[in-house]
Structures are given as C-alpha cells and as structure tokens.
Amino acid sequence: MITAERLTKRYGDKTAVDAIDFTVRPGAVTGFLGPNGAGKSTTMRMVMGLDHPSGGRVTVNGRAYRDLPAPLHEVGALLEAKAIHGGRTAYNHLLWLAKTNGIPRRRVDEVIGMVGLDAVARKRSGGFSLGMGQRLGIAAALLGDPGVLLFDEPVNGLDPEGIRWIRNLIRSLAAEGRTVFVSSHLMSEMALTADHLLVIGRGAILADTDMSDFIARNSAAHVRVRSPQGGVLAEALRERGWAIRRDDDGALLVDGATSEQVGDVAGSRGLYLHELSVVNASLEEAFMRLTADSVEYHARTDQPVPAGV
Amino acid sequence: MTTPTTLSPPAAAPAPRADVGRPRLTFGRLLDAEWTKIRTVRSTVWTLASLFVLSVGLTALICWGVAGELADDTAGEPVGAFVTWGLMFGQIAALVLGILVASAEYSSGMIRTTLAAAPRRWPVLAAKTTVLTAVLLVLGAITSTVAILAGNFFLDREGIGFSLTDPDVLRTMVGGGLYLAVLGVFGLALGLLMRHTAGAVTVGIALIFIVGNLVGLIPGATGEWLTKLMPGNAGTTLATVESFNPDLLGPWTGFGVFAGETALLLLVAGWLFSRRDA
Structure with a gap:
C-alpha cells in the first residue's frame, strides 16, 4: 500500500509534482500514466525516499520509506535500467544488495533463476543488453520478496518477447496479492496490464479510475x-x-x-x-485529450472524460 | 538465455507482515555490503595494484639511482626522504580509489539502488568510510613497509641504510597506512561533494599535489603557513622518515591537521549527501 498526501516537489519555481493525493492498493496493478515530464519518475523517487518532497508526504505500508526497518523486504523497485555498476557481475551486484538487508545468498541464485539470467550471472553487467539489464533490475526488485513493487517505464526499449515477459510478471505479482505500481507513457501498455489507472499531467492527477471504467467511457x-x-x-x-x-x-x-x-x-x-x-475511439486518444494542455482540456467539454477528474 | 514467463511462487505470502523476527538494516550489514562492493570491481584492484607498484617500484628505482651520491654526501639531500619516495606518486591511486567509492555510484546511477536498500544516508557514508579506511590502512602500511625495505636495501649497500628499528622508520611504516587512508577518505568526501569522477580527480590532484607546492610562492608568513597547512603537505610528513621540506609541521601534528581538514570536508559532503536528491 502506497499513500501520498498533498505530495509536492518543486525545483526552483517550477512545480514538478503539485500536491497530489493517491493510494496504490494491494492485489492490483495500478498504472501511473502520463506523458514524459509529467512527474511520474519524480513521484516514484519520492516514494522511495530518494528525492525529498517539497511538501506533503508519502508512505509505504504506513511508514515513510526511510523508517522501514528493512526496506528491501517491503519494497522492490525498478527505477531505471541503469542503476548498476557496469564493472560488477550480475551476481555480485545482487550479492551486495542482498547483504544490506540480511537476505540469504541462496535467494540471489533464486532471483537470477526467476529472471532467466543464469547463463550470464558471472559476467560483468556492463556488457548486458537493455533487456538483460532490465531483467537484472527486476531480479534486484524481487530480491527481498517484497509486498510492494514499483516499476518505472519497465517496457521501455524492450523487444516484444521482453515486453510480454514483463507484462506477465507484473500481472502475476499483483495476482499474488502484492501492491504493484507501474508507470508508463503508453496508454496501450497500461490497457493491457493495469487494473487501476492514475493519470498524471503537469504534476497533477488528472484521473484516478478503474481501468475498466476508463475503457467503457472512452472506447465508446x-x-x-x-x-x-x-x-x-x-x-x-x-x-x-x-x-x-x-x-x-x-x-x-x-x-x-x-x-x-x-x-x-x-x-x-x-x-x-x-x-x-x-x-472506434482509441484509448490513446482519450489519454491524449486528458493530458493535453489542461486549459485546452477544460475547454473541450464535448469530449468524454473519465470519472474522478 | 532461458526466458521463463512466470515466476516461481514467493517463499512467503506477500501480505503485510510483522517486523518481528525479520532482518533489519544494521551497520554490520552495511559494512559487509560496502566491502562486497569494493572488492567486486576491477577498478579497486587496479588502483591498489598501482598504489603498490608505483610506491615500491619508484622508491627502489630512485634509491638504486641516488644511493651512491647520497653516500658521498655530495647532494646534501635528506636520506630519509628517499625510502618512501615512490609514495609521492602511489598516493594518487589512494586518492582516486576514495573518489571512485563515491563518484562511481553517481556515474553508474547505482546510488539509487544503494539508497533504496539503505535509505538513511549517514550510516551509508559511515560504512563506505570505514571500509575504505580499513582497506587503505592495511594496504598503505604494507606498501610503505615494502617500499622502505626495498629502498633501504640499496642504501644499505652504500652503508647509509637505516636500522629497521629506528623509531622514525617504524613510524613511517605505520604512518604510510594512516596517511593513505585519510587521503582516500579525502577523495571519498570530494567524490561525494562533486558526484563526478573526472572533476573530483582533477580538483583532488590539483589541491593536494599542485596548489600545495604553489602556495609556498606567496611571500612571507602567509605563504609559509599555507604551505604547512595545505592538506597534502600537512599529512605527508607522517609517511616520510625525513621530509624534503624541513619547514613542514611535525609528523603527528601535521597528520592531525590533515585528519581534521579531511573530517571537516567529509562532514560537509555528508551534510549535502543527506539533503540532496539522489
């Protein structure tokens, strides 16, 4: 469970995230949809305690991230493909990470198997393809068997096979009862993976709705x-x-x-x-309308919009 | 590469669980993790190898070259300055290693992984500092000891060698480790402040090895004191049996000044580290 209350991030006089409220619930995939620069990554970094909010707060399982006794056991995150030192082997990367939170060594082998990196686990990650790097990032996220998972643009740059794999993975993690929070700038991707949809544009939440409602309202x-x-x-x-x-x-x-x-x-x-x-109206169009300049958006009252705006 | 499309079921139910009986972040675990990090990249091996090879090799080379002249006392140079001569060059590797411990996390983006695993930043910095200090303390002491043995071998042949039980020689053997450890921490602080390897290496080398010599050009007592107090100058006397520059602070006083300056820089870096976005 992730809860944000009036969460705000300002850089100078530019407001990247503007007093947003939202809740990400367990047992479902919550899609975090918005164009590039809408504030998705900034929000996720604030959830992880990496960026300090300028205002408001965000908690994971009721606690600020920094107050979690062993964060990797509660939260796993794939924030960006490249959060790995290229000179270290995949195995050693996971090993040091496991040691911080007292995760046993056998779990390292286990997650390597889960993401299918067995063959290259002892190779330096600098030579990994984007897809392999992404798998390593996912292995790191799964290391502590966490109940809350964050994926920031997980399918970016992947081949179709990799995309399908990640989709299935995300769905199965939610089916196991975990809280899964996935960001994307692609409506079509969200339509396939998310149960719930948070649309963000210019740092504000534009829609907080069930995916099925959104589709019903917008695909008419x-x-x-x-x-x-x-x-x-x-x-x-x-x-x-x-x-x-x-x-x-x-x-x-x-x-x-x-x-x-x-x-x-x-x-x-x-x-x-x-x-x-x-x-047939496309969901992509509905999303474009939602996230287009907010002034333009409010002026066009003839367009179907989802509930909760 | 095999590509399973489903996961094996998790070992435990992912429902909210109590904290009781579950692992917690401890400083010991952070130390273990930082130790794992530092020993699993090749840059560590390379910097430590060049530290040793440069220090010992260049010391042996210069002592081999100048032993004859020193014995004739035509050069008028302090003999004790030559037995750790190579450390002047080797020390750059210690500085670079320290810088990399911090800056490599930023250049690779790994800092986010580190802080996701251990969100409180002061303990992370403390663990990094401890591991780096321990590594350089041990390797630095070994390096300066071997350098002294190697250099002294050539001086001995000309009859001007030191007794290995000479207090200044013993102090230098240990002092080499202390100096290089603090120098590494200086680099760590610099790397954390600048978050950029090339920038931090440039500033570090300029500050320690170039500016330290240039401030002597300032006339009068100002130049004299600045020379004494510059971090590299202050610290280095502990790591030499006898200094080329007799005006520098005494070994332990100088080292105290250097350690103090480094501690200050580390505190500033840590304060910024704890406040900045990763």
Missing part, C-alpha cells in the same frame, strides 16, 4: 456521417435525441447511435449520404 464508438444536406440531417438526428458534433471536414459525428439507425433516419427523409461509418 460514434458514427461518422457525411451528407450534402448536412444541416437537415443534423436536425433530423437531433430530433431522435442523439448528440451531434461536427468534424473538421463538415461530417457529423453521432454519439449513442448505430450506423443502421443513422442510415435509416437519412433514408426516411430521402437524404443523400456520401459517407457512413463507425469510428
């Missing part, structure tokens, strides 16, 4: 229809109680209707149609 399809008699058609559609928006090229976007219904309305009035199609 609409019908796109283009007619030379657009004005008449729009009037006819409005009479049926459907919300109409105009696209840039003059086409009508109809929410809440099927293409059959729209076509029937046009037919019954004898109107010509030049185009009739169903458009």
Whole structure:
C-alpha cells in the first residue's frame, strides 16, 4: 500500500509534482500514466525516499520509506535500467544488495533463476543488453520478496518477447496479492496490464479510475456521417435525441447511435449520404485529450472524460 | 538465455507482515555490503595494484639511482626522504580509489539502488568510510613497509641504510597506512561533494599535489603557513622518515591537521549527501 498526501516537489519555481493525493492498493496493478515530464519518475523517487518532497508526504505500508526497518523486504523497485555498476557481475551486484538487508545468498541464485539470467550471472553487467539489464533490475526488485513493487517505464526499449515477459510478471505479482505500481507513457501498455489507472499531467492527477471504467467511457464508438444536406440531417438526428458534433471536414459525428439507425433516419427523409461509418475511439486518444494542455482540456467539454477528474 | 514467463511462487505470502523476527538494516550489514562492493570491481584492484607498484617500484628505482651520491654526501639531500619516495606518486591511486567509492555510484546511477536498500544516508557514508579506511590502512602500511625495505636495501649497500628499528622508520611504516587512508577518505568526501569522477580527480590532484607546492610562492608568513597547512603537505610528513621540506609541521601534528581538514570536508559532503536528491 502506497499513500501520498498533498505530495509536492518543486525545483526552483517550477512545480514538478503539485500536491497530489493517491493510494496504490494491494492485489492490483495500478498504472501511473502520463506523458514524459509529467512527474511520474519524480513521484516514484519520492516514494522511495530518494528525492525529498517539497511538501506533503508519502508512505509505504504506513511508514515513510526511510523508517522501514528493512526496506528491501517491503519494497522492490525498478527505477531505471541503469542503476548498476557496469564493472560488477550480475551476481555480485545482487550479492551486495542482498547483504544490506540480511537476505540469504541462496535467494540471489533464486532471483537470477526467476529472471532467466543464469547463463550470464558471472559476467560483468556492463556488457548486458537493455533487456538483460532490465531483467537484472527486476531480479534486484524481487530480491527481498517484497509486498510492494514499483516499476518505472519497465517496457521501455524492450523487444516484444521482453515486453510480454514483463507484462506477465507484473500481472502475476499483483495476482499474488502484492501492491504493484507501474508507470508508463503508453496508454496501450497500461490497457493491457493495469487494473487501476492514475493519470498524471503537469504534476497533477488528472484521473484516478478503474481501468475498466476508463475503457467503457472512452472506447465508446460514434458514427461518422457525411451528407450534402448536412444541416437537415443534423436536425433530423437531433430530433431522435442523439448528440451531434461536427468534424473538421463538415461530417457529423453521432454519439449513442448505430450506423443502421443513422442510415435509416437519412433514408426516411430521402437524404443523400456520401459517407457512413463507425469510428472506434482509441484509448490513446482519450489519454491524449486528458493530458493535453489542461486549459485546452477544460475547454473541450464535448469530449468524454473519465470519472474522478 | 532461458526466458521463463512466470515466476516461481514467493517463499512467503506477500501480505503485510510483522517486523518481528525479520532482518533489519544494521551497520554490520552495511559494512559487509560496502566491502562486497569494493572488492567486486576491477577498478579497486587496479588502483591498489598501482598504489603498490608505483610506491615500491619508484622508491627502489630512485634509491638504486641516488644511493651512491647520497653516500658521498655530495647532494646534501635528506636520506630519509628517499625510502618512501615512490609514495609521492602511489598516493594518487589512494586518492582516486576514495573518489571512485563515491563518484562511481553517481556515474553508474547505482546510488539509487544503494539508497533504496539503505535509505538513511549517514550510516551509508559511515560504512563506505570505514571500509575504505580499513582497506587503505592495511594496504598503505604494507606498501610503505615494502617500499622502505626495498629502498633501504640499496642504501644499505652504500652503508647509509637505516636500522629497521629506528623509531622514525617504524613510524613511517605505520604512518604510510594512516596517511593513505585519510587521503582516500579525502577523495571519498570530494567524490561525494562533486558526484563526478573526472572533476573530483582533477580538483583532488590539483589541491593536494599542485596548489600545495604553489602556495609556498606567496611571500612571507602567509605563504609559509599555507604551505604547512595545505592538506597534502600537512599529512605527508607522517609517511616520510625525513621530509624534503624541513619547514613542514611535525609528523603527528601535521597528520592531525590533515585528519581534521579531511573530517571537516567529509562532514560537509555528508551534510549535502543527506539533503540532496539522489
């Protein structure tokens, strides 16, 4: 369980994280979604006690990170691929780390096996590929068998096989009852792994919602229809109680209707149609809308937005 | 490389657990971890090897070269300054090792792993300092002892060798270890302050080995005292049987000054370390 209360980080007069509140619960994957520079990494570093908050507080299992009696037994983190001295072997990296928290040596071998680095464990990590480095970072995170895990952009730069592996790993860790907090700037990635979604933009929480709610609200399809008699058609559609928006090229976007219904309305009035199609809104677009400049975001009230904004 | 797609189940249930009976962070564990760190990178081996080889080799070389002249007393040089002559060069390795202990954590980004495992920063710094001090104390004492033995071998052949039970010789054998240990800690503090290897090495070498000689050019008592008090000058007399510069502070007084300066720098570095974001 991670709890942030009015958590704030300022660098000079720039506010990177602006008094955010959130809770990351056990037994689920909480996605931390936001564009680059939104404050995701800064927030995660504050959770880990690496960066000092300018205001507010954040606790892990009810305690500030620095007050944890043996942090690796409670929290595991993959903060960035490169938090490893390249001159040291993977085994020795995990060994010194294990020693800080009194973790037995056999656990080092165990986690090396879990992430599939057995063959290269005695090689210096400087020669590791990005994917191998990521696996080593994950081995380090799992070392203390912690109940809380943080992954900062875990799939960045990985090949498809590595991405699938990490996804499965993250899902299985949450299924075991652990608290899993994963950041990403990719909506599509979050849609596949997260149960809960925290959207952050410009240091503020823009959405705190269940992934399924977010999908239901934002993946609703609409019908796109283009007619030379657009004005008449729009009037006819409005009479049926459907919300109409105009696209840039003059086409009508109809929410809440099927293409059959729209076509029937046009037919019954004898109107010509030049185009009739169903458009599936993408989650990526919904996310882009959310995290676009907040002024622009508030101005566009016609867009579906998730609860909790 | 094998790539399992699922994990073996964890050894224990991940539900919230009581702290009772579970490992805690202790200073002993931090020492063990820092010892593991320092012995598992090749840079340690290389710096310590060059410390030994430069110190002993150059001492032997100069003593072999000048023993004859010294015996004829035509040079008018202090004989005791030659038996640890190579340490002037070897000591750079001790400084660099100290710097690397701190700066390598920053250049690699590993400092975040370190502080995630041990979030309280003063104990981390204390563990690093202790391990570094112990390593350099032992290796420094061995190095200066072997250097003295090697240099003295050539001086002995010309009949101007020292008795190995001479108090100043014994003091230098131990003093070499003490001086190099404190010099390493000086480097550690510098590396932690600057968080950048090349920068810290440049500043360290300039401060200890160049500025220390240049301040003597300042005329009058100011220059004289600055020369006495510069960290390298103050500390080095403990690690020589007899100094080239008779105006420097006595061995133990000088070492006290050097240790004090280093402690101050370490405190400043530690204070910043505890406040800065990692």
